[in-house]
Every structure is written in C-alpha cells, then in structure tokens.
Amino acid sequence: MSSNHADRRSALAWLGAGFGATFLTACGSSPAEAKGFKVTYSDAEWKKRLTPAQHYILREEGTERPFTSPLDKEKRKGTFLCAGCGNALYSSETKFDSKTGWPSFYAPLRGAVGTSTDFKLGYPRTEVHCADCGGHLGHVFKDGPKPTGLRYCMNGDAMKFRPA
Secondary structure (H helix, E strand, O other), X not given: OOXXXXXXXXXXXXXXXXXXXXXXXXOOOOOOOOOOOOOOOOHHHHHHHOXXXXXXXXXXXXXXXXXXXHHHHOOOOEEEEEOOOOOEEEEHHHEEOOOOOOOEEOOOOOOOEEEEEEOOOOOOEEEEEEOOOOXXXXXXXXXXXXXXXXXXXEXXXXXXXXXX
C-alpha cells in the first residue's frame, strides 16, 4: 500500500472520530443542574416525578425526534407549561407552525424562560430553559416570524398544555 493511501485512510479515520465525538456530545451529555432555581429536586426525585422522555429532555438536555409530539399540532387557545414544574412558558397566541416538527413560538411569557449558550454541535446555539426549574426546553433561532423574528423551537415532551 502506498503512503498516499495510508495518509488518506489516516485522515479519514481522524475525520470519522471527530464526527463521532461531535455526534455523541450533541446527544445531551451534561444534565441540567439546579443552580439557584426556585424549584429544585434531587435527580432521584426528578426521575420519580417525570416520565423517562421528560427526564431525558428536561434534565439530560436531550431532544425528541421531530414530528412526534402532539403539542406540535395543538391549535387550541391556552398556555404551554413546563412539564417539570408547571411554570407557564408560552401563550398559544405566539405559537406558529415552523414546519420543523417541534412546537414553535415567537415569544415566551415574560420571565418564563432563561437562555444559555451551548456548543454541543461544535458551534454556538442559544439553549432555552425553564426559569423556575432550569429544565432544558429547546433552542431559540433568529429565523422566526414577526414581530420578534425569533423561533423558540421547543421539545413537546418538555411541556404540558393547559386549555384556556
């Protein structure tokens, strides 16, 4: 085998390893920690209070598969709440169909959410979490409709719906 083929294989192996590491870290490697939030529980208590899917998203910063949440198609008037603590997060009046497969909103209720920067995919994204319990909800992007131009792309399993 020529050294050119060996160099190419080595480069491909390093590329594959880099992609694998990026993919694995993108899948929620660091659980949400309670740092000064109004609602706090131990991990064991969160596991008792939440379904496995809710725990994966809210406490392990996971992401549900697109087009799997009934809340993506929810059209009634009402309020979307944090599935972890019941904090009111979004009004149905700010919900829109982003065609991404996740419930999307152009604005949260005042003081309902907080944000931080995550680099799990190798580039900065703005993560959205519940202001009361710190649970991971999703991410916010700058490609939404007027009046804000923002798209709060939320995991349906991180929320519950309360009809008006």
